[in-house]
Every structure is written in C-alpha cells, then in structure tokens.
Amino acid sequence: MTSYKDYTIATLGSHSALQILKGAKDEGFRTIAVCEKGRSEPYTSYKVADEIIEIDKFSDFFTIEEELKKRNAILIPHGSFVSYIGSEKVKDISMMHYGTRGILQWESDRMKSKEWLVDSGLNVPKIFDTPEEIDRPAIVKFHGAKGGMGYFVANTPDEFYDRIREYPEEKDYVIQEYIVGVPVYTHYFYSPINDELEIMSFDKRYESNADSIGRISAKDQLDANIRTSYTIVGNMPIVVRESMLPDFFAMGRRVVEKSRGLEGVGPAGLFGPFCLEAIVDPNLKLFVFEISARIVAGTNPYVDGSPYTWLRYDVPMSTGRRVARELKEAVEQDRLKEVLG
Numbered sequence: 001m002t003s004y005k006d007y008t009i010a011t012l013g014s015h016s017a018l019q020i021l022k023g024a025k026d027e028g029f030r031t032i033a034v035c036e037k038g039r040s041e042p043y044t045s046y047k048v049a050d051e052i053i054e055i056d057k058f059s060d061f062f063t064i065e066e067e068l069k070k071r072n073a074i075l076i077p078h079g080s081f082v083s084y085i086g087s088e089k090v091k092d093i094s095m096m097h098y099g100t101r102g103i104l105q106w107e108s109d110r111m112k113s114k115e116w117l118v119d120s121g122l123n124v125p126k127i128f129d130t131p132e133e134i135d136r137p138a139i140v141k142f143h144g145a146k147g148g149m150g151y152f153v154a155n156t157p158d159e160f161y162d163r164i165r166e167y168p169e170e171k172d173y174v175i176q177e178y179i180v181g182v183p184v185y186t187h188y189f190y191s192p193i194n195d196e197l198e199i200m201s202f203d204k205r206y207e208s209n210a211d212s213i214g215r216i217s218a219k220d221q222l223d224a225n226i227r228t229s230y231t232i233v234g235n236m237p238i239v240v241r242e243s244m245l246p247d248f249f250a251m252g253r254r255v256v257e258k259s260r261g262l263e264g265v266g267p268a269g270l271f272g273p274f275c276l277e278a279i280v281d282p283n284l285k286l287f288v289f290e291i292s293a294r295i296v297a298g299t300n301p302y303v304d305g306s307p308y309t310w311l312r313y314d315v316p317m318s319t320g321r322r323v324a325r326e327l328k329e330a331v332e333q334d335r336l337k338e339v340l341g
C-alpha cells in the first residue's frame, strides 16, 4: 500500500500555482514548481515549492516530463497550462495528472461548451450565427483570446463590420448577446471519492478598461473615443444573496451529470474544481456564458479559505488545498486511478 508521502504535486508556475502548491504542502505533499527561466521569484519568495524546475518556455513542458515522472509527480493542470500547452496537446500528457481526460477539449471549444451548457438546462446568452442578425448589443469574442483582450461590443451589423476591420487576421470568433448585469463566477468542487458537490467560493473579475470606464463621464468617454475591453487584471471576492445558493448548486450538479457521456470524456465525467461564469440581470436571471473545467484564477483570493469553505471545514481550505486533500484521500483509499486523467 502506497502512502501519499510517496507522491509529489507539480504544476506550472503561473495562474493559481501559489495556492495549489501551498495547499499541497498544507496537506503534507512535496511540491515542484515548473517555471519559465527568470520567472520563479514568487515560488521561492512565498516558499511554496520544495523544488523549482526551470524551462525556457512553458511550451517546452514535454522536455521535462520524464524528470517529473522520476519524482512520482502528479501534475495539476490549470488555466495557463491549457493556454500555453494547448488543449489538444493536453491529451499527450503521459505522466500522472489530475482531472478528467478529454474535458479540457470541451471547455476550450466555445461551440462544444455551449452545447454542454444548454444540454444541462442552463440559460446561455444568444449566439448570432451571422453579423446580419445583430439586433441588440453583442459581444464579439475571438477564439483563444487571452484574458478577454481585444473583444468588442457591436449594436448593429454596420457597427460590427466597422470594428472587425481592425482585426484583419482574426477569422475565428463568436458573436454573443451582451447581457447587461453583474458577473458572478461560481467555483465548484465535485468529488467522485465522496460523491459530493461543494461550492467553494465566488468571484468577479477586475477587467481593464471595462471596470474603469465608469470613472469618467459619458461625455469624456465619447470624446476620447474609448473602446471597451475586458483584459483581465485580477479577481475580487464576492458573496451572493443566500437565497440564490440553491440555484447555483443545482446548476453545478446538472453540469456534472451531463458531463458523463460527453464524447471523448471518461465515464466518470467532470470532477474536481470547475467554474460557471455567469452574468446576473436585474430580474436575477442567470446567463452562463462560459465553463472552465479546471481550477480558475478566481479562487486565488481564497488561499486562506472562503466564507463558504469556512462553513464546512475546520481548517483554511483553498481550492488548491481541496485538490490535494482529494488526492490524499484517493491514495489512502487506494482509488488514485479514479481521479487521474
């Protein structure tokens, strides 16, 4: 029988690595941060990594995979992992890694993820198949856009064609109804080990310049010809009206249930941390515009736990630590295979 002490937790030094590694250490694991050369200071300064392995660029990850295997490391994929390695290449990982095999292809394809959300009975913003259909505010999102950079809002087909000229190289985009409301991103954790769905926390994003435009008058906005952009800079914690919690739980549960049977996804379906990104309108109607099937950076304000995890745990429980605890319990119950991709 192996002990969890025989394993090391490894992740790429970016995104949510600080809390993943800190959480792993709190649960008693050894940790490795794989960093780009010259960018390891956070991981040494905050003392979350027992070992740092440096590579030139994250896309060189596969050159050190064997080294990680020798250390009996379990890799925790996160958002930067997907964007630097590519969701297709994630399939080529041969070392132990946490999470559902095949699920990251669903989250990174906007059409596939929309299908999954709709089949789960969630309300999603309308998608306009052609620019001619734009009859209300619409947000135009480029595929693979990093952190909301370069999105634009158009109210009419003419406005769309006027703006799209600024992006001659972009051919792959979706045109989605723009919902006027507040963003609420729900951080879930589903454990197949104890068959429980938890809501760990909520956040909203701090986006430039969407979150700064209200600091100047409408006249100044027009005079300066400011375009709204959604470049993510950070995350802010929120708590929601308690009466909305049952709906958030129900949404998460339906997404987990529907994930079993998605093409290319293992029979266990989605497990571990995931996030539903929604806009809530003034009638408290929720529009889910995205799903992330792995830990999100929005959990970072909660290294020390959230108001919700504090209700359930008697220790500060970040999402990173929850992942490590799951792995520990899986090892102790000889069920590790069930939580590896």
Ligand code: AMP
Pocket (backbone or CB within 6 Å): 125, 139, 141, 147, 148, 151, 176, 177, 178, 179, 180, 183, 205, 207, 210, 230, 277, 279, 289, 290
């Ligand atoms: P995304 O890259 O899809 O996560 O979107 C980046 C940001 O754009 C979000 O954090 C929201 O602030 C905003 N956004 C995206 N989709 C919508 C929508 N349908 N309605 C209103 N705001 C949106």
